[in-house]
Amino acid sequence: MAERRVKDSFTSNFGMVAAAIGSAIGLGNLWRFPYLVGQNGGAAFIIVYLAITLLIATPILLAEMVIGRRGGGSPRESYIAVSGRKGWGVAGIIGMVTCFMIMSFYVVVGGWTVKYLLLSLSMAFSRGAQIDSVGLFSGFVGSSFPPIFYAALFIILTVAIICVGVQKGIEKTSKLMMPLLFVLIILIGIRSVTLPGAGAGLEYLFKPDFSHFTFDSLLAALGQSFFSLSLGACMLITYGAYTPRSSNLTKNAAIITVSDTFFAVLAGCAIMPAVFAFGINPSEGAGLVFVTLPQIFTQMPLGGLCSILFFIALFLAALSSSVSLFEVITASLMDICRISRGKAAAITAVVLTLTGCVCSLSQGVLKHITIAGMNIFDQFDYLSSNFLMTLGGLLTVICVGWFVKKPAFMDEITSGGTVKVPRPLAEILFFVIKYAAPVVIIVTALSIIF
Numbered sequence: 001m002a003e004r005r006v007k008d009s010f011t012s013n014f015g016m017v018a019a020a021i022g023s024a025i026g027l028g029n030l031w032r033f034p035y036l037v038g039q040n041g042g043a044a045f046i047i048v049y050l051a052i053t054l055l056i057a058t059p060i061l062l063a064e065m066v067i068g069r070r071g072g073g074s075p076r077e078s079y080i081a082v083s084g085r086k087g088w089g090v091a092g093i094i095g096m097v098t099c100f101m102i103m104s105f106y107v108v109v110g111g112w113t114v115k116y117l118l119l120s121l122s123m124a125f126s127r128g129a130q131i132d133s134v135g136l137f138s139g140f141v142g143s144s145f146p147p148i149f150y151a152a153l154f155i156i157l158t159v160a161i162i163c164v165g166v167q168k169g170i171e172k173t174s175k176l177m178m179p180l181l182f183v184l185i186i187l188i189g190i191r192s193v194t195l196p197g198a199g200a201g202l203e204y205l206f207k208p209d210f211s212h213f214t215f216d217s218l219l220a221a222l223g224q225s226f227f228s229l230s231l232g233a234c235m236l237i238t239y240g241a242y243t244p245r246s247s248n249l250t251k252n253a254a255i256i257t258v259s260d261t262f263f264a265v266l267a268g269c270a271i272m273p274a275v276f277a278f279g280i281n282p283s284e285g286a287g288l289v290f291v292t293l294p295q296i297f298t299q300m301p302l303g304g305l306c307s308i309l310f311f312i313a314l315f316l317a318a319l320s321s322s323v324s325l326f327e328v329i330t331a332s333l334m335d336i337c338r339i340s341r342g343k344a345a346a347i348t349a350v351v352l353t354l355t356g357c358v359c360s361l362s363q364g365v366l367k368h369i370t371i372a373g374m375n376i377f378d379q380f381d382y383l384s385s386n387f388l389m390t391l392g393g394l395l396t397v398i399c400v401g402w403f404v405k406k407p408a409f410m411d412e413i414t415s416g417g418t419v420k421v422p423r424p425l426a427e428i429l430f431f432v433i434k435y436a437a438p439v440v441i442i443v444t445a446l447s448i449i450f
């Protein structure tokens with residue numbers, strides 16, 4: 001095992017798990033998952049998503065933590081330490097770039113959540129309020145200055161948490177925000193499923209209809225699983241390095257996956273029944289959360305309160321994920337440029353503000369600039385989730401399966417023999433990491449290309 005390079009670490013295993021769940025639960029669960037379910041046949045998509053998450057994504061998640069805790073440094077340092085080869089450092093740098101690309105559009109949507117939270121607090125979505133939710137949303141995101149202002153605010157909040165440090169910033173806020181998030185989504189879920197006509201939404205979520213499920217749905221399920229669990233972006237390598245040596249990594253991987261998946265299904269239960277109760281098409285797409293839901297809030301009893309709870313949840317979920325993305329970049333810069341945490345965070349914030357501006361403006365004045373038919377915002381989303389994260393996941397499993405190798409893997413997941421992991425389970429996990437996961441990722445990537 002390599003010597004630990006990081007100075008600041010999580011104080012407890014709960015702190016580590018809360019922070020990782022904070023990273024996993026984000027816009028992916030509340031914004032993306034419900035509309036992907038809507039577009040890909042409801043329960044059919046959920047079943048395939050669950051299977052992929054359990055069989056492929058969880059072992060990859062574990063592999064990332066193994067690299068992080070064993071390597072004990074920034075993603076670049078950890079990759080080099082565990083593989084024993086300098087060239088593997090590139091994988092860590094790719095992870096940093098991936099986080100950077102995700103973060104560039106993530107902060108823009110994060111800014112939208114701030115704006116909508118403030119709107120809901122001003123009772124703009126309370127019952128009986130007259131709003132043109134389509135015009136409100138398109139007018140806001142297509143304008144130049146306001147969305148940039150809110151994105152900048154969102155960046156400042158993220159930086160504030162990062163600068164306080166791993167223990168006092170990330171760990172403390174995650175321990176507080178995560179339980180709150182679950183309470184909020186359960187409250188909204190209760191309101192949603194008790195609306196008249198909500199049953200159709202639940203049926204849609206839990207009764208499989210494979211006629212709308214296509215090969216593209218399968219790819220979407222895989223991509224969503226990666227995105228939602230923050231895989232392939234070195235997030236768990238970074239947090240892995242802050243994990244206590246006594247932690248049971250396999251158990252942590254299971255807790256993180258189950259929590260994230262459970263939250264996604266809860267989000268579906270909070271959103272879909274309301275969508276059906278008001279006779280709205282479930283395959284509305286990306287506007288579901290910012291366009292459809294506000295409309296619904298204005299029509300339902302307790303709508304104003306629900307809108308506040310919902311946008312607080314959306315904001316907190318986005319913030320904790322944003323913190324993790326930012327931390328990967330900051331930790332990497334601290335190592336590569338040998339600078340302090342404060343300086344690294346400042347550089348990240350400045351560059352992000354610039355790229356965030358470009359992404360935000362690409363919804364308005366820069367709309368005409370397209371790459372392969374997509375505006376810059378969509379292109380950043382597409383490239384990072386479909387290409388870079390998959391590449392990152394592939395590099396992780398190859399590194400652990402073929403370079404770290406079985407004895408070191410077993411040593412790490414049992415914390416040097418002090419933590420019990422059933423041998424057959426450990427064997428299966430290693431088999432998936434070494435053979436099954438790389439094959440699935442490569443076959444998927446080839447099918448996207450051809």
Ligand code: PHE
Binds near residue numbers: 024028102228229230
């Ligand atoms: N998992 C986060 C979400 O669901 C997004 C994310 C991706 C965060 C990669 C960190 C790293 O929104």
